[in-house]
Amino acid sequence: MLDPVLQHWLEANAEALDQGRCDPQQVLGQLAAAKVLGVGVDPRQGGSGASVADAVETVASVASYSLAAAFVFWGQRAFIEYLLHSPNSALRERLLPSLLSGELAGATGLSNAMKFLSGIESLQVSATARGEQGWALNGRLHWVTNLRKGGFVVAAAIDRAEGGAPFVVAIPDGIAGVQRSPDLQLMGLQSSNTAALDFDQVALGRDWLLHEDARQFLPAVRPAFLGLQCGMAIGLARRALQEAQGHLQGVRSVLAQTLEAQRELLADVVSELKAGLLDGRFLGNPASLFKVRISLAEIVGEALQLELQASGGKAYLSEYGAGFARRWRESAFVPIVTPSLVQLRAELQRQARAA
Template sequence: MTRPAAPALPADLAAWLDAHAESLDTDAADAADVVPRLGRAGLFRVGVAPELGGAGGTTVDAIEAIAAVARHSLASAFVFWGQRTFIEYLLQSTNAGLRARWLPALLAGEHAGATGLSNAMKFLSAIEPLQMRAAPLDAAQTRFALDGALPWITNLRREGFVVAAAFDRHDGAPPAIFALPHDAPGVARSDDLDLIALRGSNTAALTLDGAELDAGWLIDADARAFLVRARPAFLGLQCGMSIGLARRALEAVEESSPAVRAALADDAAALRHELDALTARLYAGVTSGAFVAAPAAQFELRIGLAAVVDAAAHLDVQAAGGRGYLRSHASRATPNDTARRSREAAFVPIVTPSLVQLKSQLAQQRRSEAA
């Protein structure tokens, strides 16, 4: 399919992202500003129907919007992914009341939404058990006690958040997915995790100790069925981070001296062709819905895009040469963008589901097919 035109970010947002990309990667000083700024630019509305307060378009348009932000700052794109993925859960939920209560503030960037379903996605692929538990408090199952912990969630904005999480049920019912508000009694956010990069992404752990919520907070009562439907968007939106970072690294090679460009031209052209091909396949599968029944095809694309990001970041380093390895070359006024992009690229393989997890799933599938 033809790639949609990459959205042009508002000039003031692009300038802010460029000016703060280094600090967003290395500390949390500007973390509170990301969601409101992306919201004011209308980015969370991309791919959401106008009748729901969105700007129209498709999930592919939302992926391109995340890619556009990732060109400037992967930390901001990571936050964008978390917010937009939670919005996607509300769009796919049958709980119209929950959607009506939360969607306006999330689209406007007035409140943070986080996807705590990484554990659930690994559960769906039989990688690990669910780490959260829900126990009904009445026979009608209108109220639940929630317990458990998730060690890593992004966009847990200190100013307020709502997060999706999957809960095992010990009463014979299927696992369920709840939306958890930050101010519910028994919900506790840790300090920010001590990350080596993307430190402005409001990434922390979440603990629940007897938190009580009613059924109005249910995103879906059948986690497995919901996750199968939601996984293509979860992974597709995530791939926007890789697409944008790879594009920017290759652009940096193009911005180098004529001699450097000539030396790296063949490698850069091959990577650009591979990136475009993988992106087109991703967009075709997301648009057609093919990844619902064939998740392995999307796993392979995620792995392929990560490989392109890694190779593009290495070309970026080669193009910068020794200048990009000098600490003295970087300052707050003129940060070393090559070094930052290398740190950002190192994160791509480990974001859940990690490449190791995806490769394990593909190997297991091949063994099953061979048997």
């Protein structure tokens, strides 16, 4: 259960968050005050305990009110997960407290890297070594969420100009050569601090290194990266099915059986996701995680169709259907968030041919 204060804030501000009428700087503070950022983090490291599966449920709870807020939550919590997997304990100890408190925004920045891992895309940021001290970074990340203007740190996978294994770093804002674009003009999710980042001869020291080898690090964090992302779809699907249930009177009761079947399917897929995150099967078999992500996106689409059919024409009236219209826009984001369903299906096809 979410903190009631957070529930009320999300419910009251969901439309404004989606349309960009709510100050995006507020989102992390609200999440931090409700103590959700530390779910799945060891109490000895400042968290509230439980598992990454519980963190997925918490993302889902936020998404049932606002996908924009859940998108920010995912970015923050994914970056926290990177720190938890990094061998750089000094960096973890330096950044983790301010990330858990919401004072510092963490941006995943690894969407490009996850596509690189599957051979879909080359890395977009390269580094030239500067002796033993660090590197000079150049390149662009085209789409990054949670780049809060009040202070952020972004994770990025970096190609070595001189050759060798790519590596993963955390890059703080405010250093010379880091340029944030204006917020991208999205169809919704506007209060999510989503923008592009350019790097021009950015001098970065080795103390910001998350991992020496991206090809080792990325598969290790991919289950949490995608699992937490799945929380957004789960929460949206649950809310749409809940709203549909509330309209099943009279002739629309004909939808009850279909609605129950969708609920059962959603519960089964969520159980599969949680089991895979907890027992580690997704580490050696990422295809099974890709299939879960695809299934959840399809369920979201079906759930929104059910909400529309159960609501009838009322859903199309601005006076009554604002919540549905927002969820419809939110549902359009689920198939395209990186890795998109097209990219996942292409990867599954490639693996099938290679088998």
